[in-house]
Amino acid sequence: MISPKVLILRTAGTNCDNETKYAFEKAGAKVDVVHINALLSKKNLLENYQLLALPGGFTYGDDVAAGKILANQIKYNLEEEIKTFIDKKKLILGICNGFQVLVRAGLLPSFESFQQEATLTHNDSNKFEDRWVHLKICSDKSFFINKINVPVLYLPVAHGEGKFLTKNSAVLEKMIKNRQVIFQYVDEKGEKAGYPFNPNGSILNIAGVCDQTGQILGMMPHPERNVDPMHQPCWTRIGLKEFGDGFLIFQNAVQYLKDNF
Amino acid sequence: MHSRIEVFFKDEYVDPIGENVKSEIEIFGLGDIKSVRVRQVYIFFGKLTDNELDNIAKKLLVDSVTQHYLFTSDFFHPSLHGQFHIIEISRKPGVMDPVEQSVIKALQDINISVKGVKTAQKYMIDAAVSVEELHTIATKVLANTNIEDVFIYPEIPKYQQTVSCASFKKKVIPLVNAEAGQLEKISAEGQLSLNIHEMRAIQQYYKSLKREPTDIELETIAQTWSEHCVHKTLKGRIKFNGEIIDNLLKNTVMKVTEELNKPWCVSVFKDNAGIIEFDENYNICFKVETHNHPSAIEPYGGANTGIGGVVRDIMGTGLGGKPILNTDVFCFGIPDIPPEKIPKGTLHPKRVFKGVVAGVRDYGNRMGIPTVNGAIYFDERYIGNPLVFCGTAGIIPKNMCQKTTRPDDLIVVVGGRTGRDGIHGATFSSAELHEQSEQISGGAVQIGNAITEKMVLDTLLQARDKRLYSCITDCGAGGLSSAIGEMGQDMGACVYLEKVPLKYEGLSYTEIWISEAQERMVLSVPKEKEKEILELFNAENVEATVIGHFTGDKMLRLYYDSEMVGELEMDFLHNGLPRLEREAIWNEPGYEEPFLPEKENYGTDLKKILSEWNICSKEWVIRQYDHEVQGGSVLKPLQGVQNDGPGDACIIKPILGKNKGIIVSNGMNPRYGDIDPYHMVASAIDEALRQIISVGGNLKHVALLDNFCWGNTNKPDRLGSLVRAAQACYDIAAAYGTPFISGKDSLNNEFVTETETIVIPPTLLISAISVMDDVRSAVSMDVKEPGNLIYLVGVTRNELGGSHYYHIHGYKGRNVPEVNAILGKKTMNTLSIATSHGIVRSCHDCSEGGLAVAAAEMAFAGGYGMELNLSEVVVEGDIKRNDTILFSESNTRFLVEVKPEHKMQFEAVMKDVSYGLLGNVRQKPCLKIIGLNNQIIIEEYIYALKEAWQSPLRW
Known part of the structure; x- marks a missing residue:
């Protein structure tokens, strides 16, 4: 496939859609930003895409709990479509609020049952x-x-609700066993460290996790905010690199889609 | 009929909100608090079965990992008996609660319908406290009784849905035959804030019509003529030192723009924001508003709606700009003032501070607009009148900057519904505050709903790009009355008030017309586009309603249920305001220079100044703002090796993938204004401009905004200082070649107590915006490498008047910093050539605290030491004292870091301006300063300096 197609889902309060689109396009994908109402009225729309991205923001104001209301919309309306999407080896990404949505919808850390196992x-x-x-x-x-x-x-990172916890230790152990913990907060030397290196108090310093298939990723940090060389806060000290670290994630995902579709 | 669900953290989890409340109570020194747990309470109106309630809790409200819930019809659950003090707090009926709206929407998703939802917080406090202490906790720490109801157990809350009360009745105000005293009474009782001259003009008008006004007509006139809307003081006639100034704004701030006549100024002083050119496709619009009076009464809501309002200004500029950044500047009382010293009727400054920051944070972050710039200023005189300046810049396609309403276009209101919130905001903000303002004007305060505004923004930009409307403005002060009055000014308008969607029944037609309910925009829509535009908004759940149409007869006609309730000539409404002549005088206050003994070492003074409220790190605030959303950030507010140094100005790229950027900065220093407001303003302009230069910008494409916040300008001395300030705006901006493009004023910032009147210091905020052709030449303020040279560019004078150095020793002084704009312009232009050549490694402007503070900040931000010699500082006149050189706050000075290999090139570029090579950057993390006498006068570890700077606001 030459240009994989990405659907960025937005709704009331989504606010990182534009820069996420920019990051995917820079990595070589074709991107459509679609409102949840449009998707719910035409669910088979998803079939045209290989990657579903839930960007950052404050969907529905984070009222009740961050990401909860959009999570319910997905859980109660799109369960079949999401399962088919995953069966077809496609990818789902949730960044910040998108991660909160995936966790509350029960898609992470384990999507099979659509039951919330972490928070x-x-x-x-x-x-x-x-x-x-x-x-x-x-x-x-x-x-x-x-x-x-x-x-x-x-x-x-830019969030108020990012402390990752699991329902019980069995869930956590299963995640570790399945190698589903993808990112951990560390200090500048790469060592485990407390606040502020771990900005929220997440258990095991967890910053991002995937599901059992490796196709769904959720992360609190914002890769789309470190795509261009000038995004890096210290660029005036260390000089301009070719691109920011976050770009690697978009590049990697788009390459996977190119190789597999 | 209602039921309640209470959601709370499981015992094994920390309750973060409860912990926060606990520490807040401890700050107030109230009782011995063992623990505080908070329950989120949802009240549902309508009949729900236990099964449905259980479903609502499980499916929607509860985080099953960390939380428990219980549903009950009782407020008091027997299991709690005797364990806790219980306080429940909920918003008063009619006060916006965004959560209620979200919950109703989410219940639809799980197919449960309710009649209404209300939320509350239930605080369970385990503590040994008296009844009085509990009351203080409830009213001073937990609730704001202006907008919230408090129930302390054993009082049981009774919740009712907001229900209708008023029925339609047309009201006429007898005024034509009223005496002067009666006229004043009508104005006061109606909270119209109209003076006797204005009331007489209105009386005259109705005499000629041979009828009495209706209430809605009078309200419309009051809103339109309010200081807030027409700036009648600044545009009136002023007699200043015997000379008549006819329209101060036109003769100063606007005059400089006219004379400079910059081709890149697209729209100035007429639209909701000023517009300047950006690139071949886009323009930039910029506006800064104040929201002072509402923030004094309810800091969170005031700041929240302040942001919401200025963002709508951008959305209502041209055919609609897209907001790209926020900048917020606040002035508060001293945060550590003992609670017993707070004047009655005011909130503790710390509470105001926290509330305002939270309000800005929650609105800006939710809207997805990065808050990239700001400042906070503390002075004891802001205690009754905190100042909240909210600014937003936006980007707008070049062909979308003009708008026209046409007769027969439909009037469409989009966004939030109209409620009884914010009634009389425009007239309230034009009056003085006093002890009872809290009670009287509580209704003027409101809470915003950022998500509603974000939804409006998302849909509006689509409608704009499809050209579905011809004109737009926001509903701000004065509500529909101002918005439609303004849009239909040259044509006329006809409005059917019963069509306006309401939050709840029972509003009178006048309340509908003047309500300042948030998140509403008014559009003028050609008839043939009606269907398409309504569908577009509807597709994303944004309410859009046709409420009338524009006409061609220059009349404003208002109907309610087909009865005419108001009929006014647009001409009288907009041109009938009698012009006032006011007296203004200004005399030098006569401060003297103090005598301070010289010291051998100034390390302690430096640390003391670094710990001053006005200088110390604002990281606690900045981190709570999302300053990177939209992905355009180039220079962030916090800079340096640990991302915690104080940047001079921010730079963002509004268009992803392009290297053209904009710089935003601000300048303000009320302390200088006590000595002379002219030099205060000159310094503020210089400060805003030198920050732009510091980060690598230049003066070629810089526009300014002015925001005057003053005391009661009916008093000649207050007005006199304002005139002097405005004159400086003209002189300095003209000399620097930087036009003003928009501005705003907030007068009457005085607080009357039983014993005294607290007047704010004259405060002018200068905000600057500049276009930067290539952001790759941006410069940050942190020193970069040991061995690099440190220059001080500019001239140091004996200017300690109003300085922090004098302040910490208890003096004001007389020698306030002045601006030599001819020299200043040359210095800035030359330095910007050096930065454009890429030979400036870091640059920091010298402002509050002078050279010593700038050097300390650069050093600890970069993580290296510095050694500097004061003998190399270029001074004017005969300065023999080290403290003068260290702490003088002379304008137009920069500390610059240059690599040794660029020494010759840098000095060649700078040859025609004053600079001194003071020393260099050192590996050893120590700031060492050698005095005129060749002795070490400061030798401090940068960690100690940083600690002094960071500790005050480490909350």
Whole structure:
């Protein structure tokens, strides 16, 4: 396939759709940004795409809980379509609010039952924070990162509810066993560290996870905010690189789709 | 009939909101608090079965991992008996609660219908506190009683759906034969804020019509003539030192723009925002508003709707701009003032501060607009009148900058519904605050719903690009009355008020007309586009309603249920306001220079200044704002090796993938204004401009905004200082070649208590915006490599008047920093050549705290030390004192880092302006400054300096 097609799903309060589109296009994909109402009125629309992306934002104001209302819309209306999508080896990405949606819809860490097994709750600091974090890639299970050979990525987080917790330790153990923990917050040396390196108090410093197939990835940090060389906060110190670390993720995913479709 | 579901964290999880509340209560020093747990309460109106309630809880409200729930019809659950003090807080009927709307929408998704939803917070406090203390906790820490109801157990909350009360009745106000006293009474009782001259003009008009006005007509006139809407003081006649100034704005701020006549100024002082050219396809619009009075009463809601309002200004500029950045500047009282010193009727400054920041955060972040720039200023005189400046810049296609309404176009209101919120905001903001303002004007305060506005924005831009409307404006102060009055000014309009969608029944026609309910825009839609535009909004659940049409007869006609309730000539409405002549005087306040003994070491003074509220790190605030959404960030507000140094200005790229950028900065220093408002303004302009230069910009394409916040300008001394400030706007902007493109004023910022009147210091905010051709030449403020040279560009004078150095020693002083704009322009132009050559490694402007503070900030942001020698500083006159050089706040000065290999090139470029090579960057993390006497006068580890700078606001 020459240009994989990406559907960016938006609704009331989505606000990172445009830069996510830019990142995918830069990586060589064709992108449509589609409102949830349009998708719900024509569910087979999904068939035209190989990647579904849920961008960051505050869908429905994060009222009740971050991502909850959109999660319900997906869970109660699109279960079959999503299952088919995954069966066809296609990819789903949730960034920040999109990750919260995937977790609350029960698509992560395990999508089979559509039951919520984990959560992203209030940061330990109990406030929204925008800061840059170092992420260790701890597994190559996800098709969004499996060919990236950089051990640590530098990306920003911007959220108030990003503390990852599982329903019980069995869920966590299963995730670890299946190598579903993809990103962990670390310090600049790549070592495990506390706040502010781990900005929210996530268990095991978890920043991003995939499902058992490796096709669904959810992450709190924003890869689309470190795509261009000038996104990096210290570029005036270290000079301009060819692209930002986050671009690797889009590149990797688009390459997977090119190779497999 | 209602039921309730309570959602709360499981015992094994920390309750973050409860923990927060606990620490807030502790700050107030109230009782011995063991724990606070918070329950989110949802109240559902209508009949629901237990099964349905269980479903609602499980499917929607509860996070099964961390939370429990219970549903009950009782407020008080027996299991809680005796364990806790219980306080429940909910928004008053009619006050916006975005969560209610979201829950109703989400219930539809799971096929459950309810009559209504209300939310509340239930605080379970385990503490040994008295009844009085509990009351204080409830009203001073947890709730704002202007907008919220408080129930302290054993009082049980009774919730009702907001229901109708008023029935239609046309109201006429007898005024034609009223005496002066009666006229004033009518104005005061109706909260019209019209003075006697204005009331007489209205009386005259109705005499000629041989009838009495209706209430809605009078309200329309009051809104349109309010200070907030027409700036009658600044545009009136002023007698200043015996000289008549006819329209101060036209003679100063607007005059400079006219004279400079820059070809890139597209639209100035007429639309909702000023517009300048950006590139071949786009223009940039920029506006800064104040939202002071509402923020004094309800900080969160005031700031929240302040952002919402200025964002709508951008959405209503031309045919609609897309917001690309926010900038927010606040002025507060001193945050650590003891609670007992707070004047009655005011909120504690710390509470105001936190509320305002949260309001800005929640609205800006939800809208997806990066908050990239700002400043916070503290002075004890802001205690009764905090200032909240909200600014937004937007991008707009070049062919979408003009708009015209045509007769027979439909009037369409889109977005939020109309409620009883914000009644009399425009007239309220034009009056002084006093102890009772909290109670009287509570209704003027409101809470925004950012998601509604985001939905309007998303759909509006689609409608704009399809050319489905011909004109647009936002509903701001004065609501529909101002928006439609303005759009139909040259034509006339006919409005059917019963068609306006309401949040709840029972609003009178006048309330509908003047309500300042948020998130509404008014469009003028050609008839043939009606169907398409309504469908477009409907597709994304945005309400759009035709409520009338424009006419050609220059009359404003208002109907309710087919009865005419108001009929006004547009000409009288917009031109009938009598012009006032006011007296203004200005005298030098006569401060003297203090005498301070010289010291051998100034390290302690430096750390003290770094810890001053006005200088210390604002990271606690900045991090709560999303400053990177939209992906255009180039220079962030926090810079340096650990991303925590104070950047001078921000740079963003509005178009992804292109290297053309915009720079936004601001300048303000009210302390100088106490000595002379002229030099305060000159310094503010210089500061805003030098920040642009510092980050690698230049003066070629810079536009300014002015925001005047003053005391009661009916008093000649206040008006006199304002005149002097405006004159500086003209002089300095003209000399620098930087036009003003928009501005705003907020007067009457005085707070009256029983014993005194607290007047804010004269405060002018200058916001600057500049187009940067290639953002790759951006410069940050952190030092980069050891061995690099440090230059001070510009001239240092004996200008400690109003400085932080004097302030920490308890003095004001007389020698306020002045601006030599001819020299300043040359200095800035020359330095911008150097930065464009890429030979400036870092640059930081010297402002508050002078050279010493700038050097410390550069060093600790970069993580290296510095050694500097004051003998190399270029001074004017005979300065023999180290403290003067270290801390003087002289304008147009920059600390610049240059690599040794660029020394010759840099000095060649700079040869015609003043600079001194003070020293260099050192590996050793120590700031060492050598005085005029060749002795070390400062030697401090950068970590100690950074700690002094960071500790005050590490909340």
